[in-house]
Each structure stands twice: as C-alpha cells, then as structure tokens.
Amino acid sequence: MKIFCIIPAYNEAKTITGVINKAKPLVSKVVVVDDGSIDKTKELAKAQGVKVLSHIINRGQGAALETGNQYALREGADIIIHFDADGQFLAEEINDIIAPIREGTADIVFGSRFLGKKSNMPAFKKYVIIPLAHLVNKIFTGSNLTDPQNGFRALSKKAAEKIKIEQDGMAHNTEIISKAFGSGLKIKEIPVTVIYHDFGQRFSGGLKIIKDLILARIIN
Amino acid sequence: MRYALCEKMLQQIIALIIIAFFLARLFWQKQKKQIGANEFIFWLIFWLLAAGAIIVLKWIDKLVANLGFSGSGIDILIYIAIVILFYFIFRLRLRLEKIEKDITKIIRKISLDDKK
Numbered sequence: 001m002k003i004f005c006i007i008p009a010y011n012e013a014k015t016i017t018g019v020i021n022k023a024k025p026l027v028s029k030v031v032v033v034d035d036g037s038i039d040k041t042k043e044l045a046k047a048q049g050v051k052v053l054s055h056i057i058n059r060g061q062g063a064a065l066e067t068g069n070q071y072a073l074r075e076g077a078d079i080i081i082h083f084d085a086d087g088q089f090l091a092e093e094i095n096d097i098i099a100p101i102r103e104g105t106a107d108i109v110f111g112s113r114f115l116g117k118k119s120n121m122p123a124f125k126k127y128v129i130i131p132l133a134h135l136v137n138k139i140f141t142g143s144n145l146t147d148p149q150n151g152f153r154a155l156s157k158k159a160a161e162k163i164k165i166e167q168d169g170m171a172h173n174t175e176i177i178s179k180a181f182g183s184g185l186k187i188k189e190i191p192v193t194v195i196y197h198d199f200g201q202r203f204s205g206g207l208k209i210i211k212d213l214i215l216a217r218i219i220n
Numbered sequence: 221m222r223y224a225l226c227e228k229m230l231q232q233i234i235a236l237i238i239i240a241f242f243l244a245r246l247f248w249q250k251q252k253k254q255i256g257a258n259e260f261i262f263w264l265i266f267w268l269l270a271a272g273a274i275i276v277l278k279w280i281d282k283l284v285a286n287l288g289f290s291g292s293g294i295d296i297l298i299y300i301a302i303v304i305l306f307y308f309i310f311r312l313r314l315r316l317e318k319i320e321k322d323i324t325k326i327i328r329k330i331s332l333d334d335k336k
Contacts, residue, residue, distance in 0.1 A: 033331070053331045059324045067328045074332075168324050215317055 003027040003098060004077040006068030008061050009085035013039040020048045022091035023083060031071055032085070033064040041085075061151070062172025066165035073160055080155045089152050090193045097154045100188045107185035108159040110145055110177070111152035111192035120196050129203060136206070140213050141178040145189055149173050149201065152192050159185050170205060171212035232274050239271045273297055 005027040009016055016032070024030050032045040036058030045052045053067055065082055072080045079098050083089055093111070100106035113121070114130075121130075130149075137148035151173065155163070162183045167175045180187055246267065250260045273280065280293030289296065 054334065055327045055331050057323070057327055059327055063324045063328070067331055070328070071332060166321070168320065215313070219314060219317065 001078040001102065002029070002076055003079045003081065004068075004072040004075070005030045005081045005083050005094065006065060006072060007032045007083050007085050008035060008064035008068065009033065009037060009041050009045065010035040010058060010061070010064075011037045011039045011041060012085040013037070013041045013044055015087040016041050016085050017044050017048060019083070019085055019087055019091070020045060020050055023094065024048070024050065026091060026094045027081065029072075029075070029077075031068050033068045035059060035061070035064040060168035060172075061170060062165050062175070063168035065172060069155075069160050069163075069165065073157065077160070078157050080157075080160050082151055082153045082155075084151045086197070088194050088196070090195075093152070093192050096190055097152065097192065100190070101154055101156045105186065106188035107156045108163075108180050109154045109188045109190060110147070111150045112145070112147035112189050113150060113192065113194045114146040115189065115191035121194070122196065129201075129206065133206065136210055136213075137174055137177065140174050141181055143177055143181050145177060147189075148177055150192070150194070152194075159183075167212055167216065169208065169212055170201065171209045171216070174209065174213055175216070228277075232277060235274050236271055239267050239274070243267050243271075 003026075005023045007016075007019060007023070007030065009032055012019075020030055020032065030048075030050040031053060032041075032050055033053045033055065034042040034045060035055045042052055042054055051071075053071055055064065055067065068082075069080060079101050081094060081098065083091075083094070089111075097109050097111055100109050133149050134146075137143065137145065141148075149170075153176070159180065162185065163176055163179045165172050165175060243264070246255075246260065246263055249255045255263075277293050280296065284291065284293050284296050
C-alpha cells in the first residue's frame with residue numbers, strides 16, 4: 001500500500017526537519033506543502049530529501065492540504081495522512097491512524113485529543129474555545145465528532161477522491177468532516193496525543209471560520 | 221414658511237451644482253479614457269437619477285407622506301441608498317471570495333507543475 005504523509009507548512013523552520021524525519025520511516029512518501037513561508041521552511045524540507053510542493057503565495061492550510069491531496073492521488077496513493085508541521089503530533093501514532101483504513105474498517109479516520117489521551121491544553125481553550133467549536137461543528141455538519149478542529153487525519157484513496165477541499169483557511173476542518181459525512185464514507189475516530197507548545201488557534205480565528213462557513217453556504 | 225421653502229430650494233440648487241460638477245468630471249474622464257464604457261454608463265445613470273430625485277424631491281415628499289410615512293422624501297432616499305450600498309458590499313464580498321479561490325487555483329497549478 002502506498003502511504004503518503006502530507007505536511008502543510010507555513011513558517012515552521014524550527015520544527016519541520018524533526019517532523020519530517022520522524023514521519024519518513026513510517027510512510028512510503030513524505031510530501032511537504034510549503035505555503036508561502038518567508039523563513040527557511042522550504043529549503044530545510046528540501047534538504048531532507050522529501051518532495052516539496054511550493055505555494056509561492058500563502059493560501060491557507062486548507063489550500064495546502066488540497067494541493068497535497070491532488071499530488072498524492074496523482075502519484076497513486078492508497079492512503080493519505082494529514083500531519084501538522086509544528087511538532088504537536090506524535091509520528092508514532094501514524095500507525096494507529098492508518099490501521100482502520102488498512103483493515104478496511106474505515107475510509108477516513110479522524111484523530112481526537114479527547115478520547116482518553118492526556119494533554120497539557122490551556123484551560124481557556126479546554127473549557128471555552130473547544131466546547132464552542134463543538135457547537136459550531138454540530139450546527140454546520142450535524143456530526144458529533146469529539147475533536148472537529150484536529151488536523152491529524154487519514155484518508156483512503158476513495159475518501160480523498162470524494163472530498164475536494166474548497167476552504168483555503170481553517171474552515172477546511174469542518175468542511176472535510178461535513179463532506180465525509182455527506183458522502184457516506186466509513187468514518188472512525190481514534191485518540192491521538194497533542195503536545196501544546198503555545199496556544200494555537202485563538203477565538204478570533206474561530207470567528208473567521210464561522211464567517212467562511214456561512215459564506216460558503218450562501219455561495220453554494 | 222417662506223424662509224423654510226427658500227432654504228430647501230437653496231440646498232437643492234447646491235446639490236444639483238455639485239452633481240453637475242461630478243457629471244462634467246465623468247465626461248472628462250471618459251474623454252481621457254481613464255474609465256471604461258461600463259463604468260461611465262453606470263455612474264452617468266447614477267448621477268442622473270440622483271439629480272432627478274433631487275428635482276422631484278417635493279413630489280417624493282408628497283408620495284412618502286401619502287404612504288403614511290412620518291419622515292421626509294430625503295429620509296426615504298437615504299434609507300434606500302443605504303440598502304443599496306449594503307447590497308453592493310455584499311456582492312463585492314462574494315466577488316472577492318471568488319477571486320481568492322481563483323488565486324489559489326493558480327498557485328496550486330504552479331506548485332503541481334513545478335518539475336524541480
């Protein structure tokens with residue numbers, strides 16, 4: 001099975017080398033999508049000998065992932081993993097996230113911080129931002145996934161073909177979930193670890209996501 | 221009553237002079253080819269309608285009063301103008317979204333076609 005690991009990256013020169021090298025042994029191919037970084041992310045990634053796709057202007061994580069997906073499908077991928085470049089995810093868990101797809105019990109697997117693994121999440125995030133994110137996700141997708149904003153996921157070839165990411169920004173997380181549920185794919189959620197070095201997405205980021213989702217509904 | 225009438229007429233005349241100035245400027249810009257035909261027609265119609273509304277302001281006042289509205293004709297015009305403005309802004313935002321998505325398509329093609 002051809003397993004591709006897509007790593008969307010924007011100004012992650014500090015962590016990209018480590019992330020690439022931890023993921024490389026576990027997959028067939030690592031693909032870094034450099035989303036217009038102004039630091040040395042692209043050069044560092046190329047130095048690790050992995051495929052680097054380069055957006056000459058920053059377009060957003062959703063856009064970077066869709067570029068990665070299209071490349072992977074073109075190259076004959078059977079399983080596509082989405083993995084953040086900031087070192088928040090554990091590469092070892094790649095095996096856990098692709099297992100259901102390998103076994104044929106799922107077409108798409110979502111990672112969740114809230115299914116049992118411990119984390120050092122900031123309190124404001126845990127008790128205010130995350131519950132609100134749940135609510136927004138429920139409203140826009142009708143689903144009850146426990147961690148809709150989690151970027152650690154795995155898609156089978158079938159899932160990647162059915163889900164075209166049109167949201168360039170952070171609303172892509174909700175979009176992927178919505179399209180997954182809408183296409184009748186087999187969906188699974190597994191516990192993953194997320195390490196917090198800094199706060200991550202803020203409340204204002206959340207508001208922008210809501211605006212993007214509403215606009216998308218109006219346009220379509 | 222007479223003073224109020226004169227004041228209103230003065231305002232209308234000043235407004236019409238300003239519109240005449242903008243119209244002249246519009247024709248000058250078209251002459252200098254600074255704006256396209258579409259833009260020219262759009263603003264031409266806009267200013268003519270504005271001038272027209274100001275000229276028949278008394279008539280609009282009567283129309284509005286007959287409909288049971290307590291404000292004057294100018295108030296109605298302003299409300300309508302604001303609604304139209306909001307509509308234009310909405311359309312602009314949709315247009316911007318489309319442009320952003322098109323930019324992403326181009327950037328994506330460049331990245332995927334890059335043989336390096």
